[in-house]
Amino acid sequence: MRIGIFGTGMVGSTIGNKLVSLGHEVRMGSRTANNEKAVAWAQAAGAKASQGTFADAASFGELVFNCTQGAGSLDALKAAGAENLKGKILIDISNPLDFSKGMPPSLFAGNTDSLGELAQAALPDTRVIKTLNTVTAELMVNPGKLAGGDHHMFISGNDAGAKATVTEFLKSQFGWKNVVDLGDITTARGTESYLPLWIRLWGSLKTAEFNIKIVR
Numbered sequence: 001m002r003i004g005i006f007g008t009g010m011v012g013s014t015i016g017n018k019l020v021s022l023g024h025e026v027r028m029g030s031r032t033a034n035n036e037k038a039v040a041w042a043q044a045a046g047a048k049a050s051q052g053t054f055a056d057a058a059s060f061g062e063l064v065f066n067c068t069q070g071a072g073s074l075d076a077l078k079a080a081g082a083e084n085l086k087g088k089i090l091i092d093i094s095n096p097l098d099f100s101k102g103m104p105p106s107l108f109a110g111n112t113d114s115l116g117e118l119a120q121a122a123l124p125d126t127r128v129i130k131t132l133n134t135v136t137a138e139l140m141v142n143p144g145k146l147a148g149g150d151h152h153m154f155i156s157g158n159d160a161g162a163k164a165t166v167t168e169f170l171k172s173q174f175g176w177k178n179v180v181d182l183g184d185i186t187t188a189r190g191t192e193s194y195l196p197l198w199i200r201l202w203g204s205l206k207t208a209e210f211n212i213k214i215v216r
Contacts, residue, residue, distance in 0.1 A: 016049065054080040078122065089165060155181055
């Protein structure tokens with residue numbers, strides 16, 4: 001499968017490396033076609049990896065991941081181009097973290113909207129799916145690192161077919177055993193609003209390798 005990734009940071013690189021290792025062709029997009037981090041990643045990842053602009057990655061991918069920092073996500077999606085993403089599934093991993101006043105960050109969305117909703121509003125012809133934003137990058141692609149993968153991932157989105165496709169992708173490609181469908185894209189408010197607690201747990205536990213397990 002051809003997959004586009006927006007973002008050159010830890011999340012984008014981790015997901016890109018995993019996808020290339022599984023045999024997918026991956027193009028990492030950023031503001032410029034020759035972004036140093038993207039070029040270095042593509043060279044290190046091998047023949048199935050390439051880099052370009054956000055628009056290049058959007059047009060290339062049959063499936064697209066948004067791994068940009070929340071503050072720049074909407075600008076990245078605009079640069080990617082609505083036409084390049086029309087009809088496609090966009091897996092949105094971004095979180096609305098505001099670092100303008102230092103640590104810990106606050107949220108610039110969450111009470112009456114979410115970054116997932118804002119992305120869907122900006123791209124009405126794209127099937128936006130919110131998931132993977134509640135764990136650190138390594139666990140996104142390797143949930144089995146914790147308790148055999150016996151913990152939970154959440155998914156939000158308006159399109160039932162797209163959610164089913166992404167759920168199967170998470171299970172077959174990344175190894176997630178438990179995926180909970182929260183409902184439409186407005187439910188992304190819940191997972192994004194979890195981040196302030198996640199950050200404080202990170203500080204308390206002194207590790208980012210933890211997740212939620214639902215016990216009924």
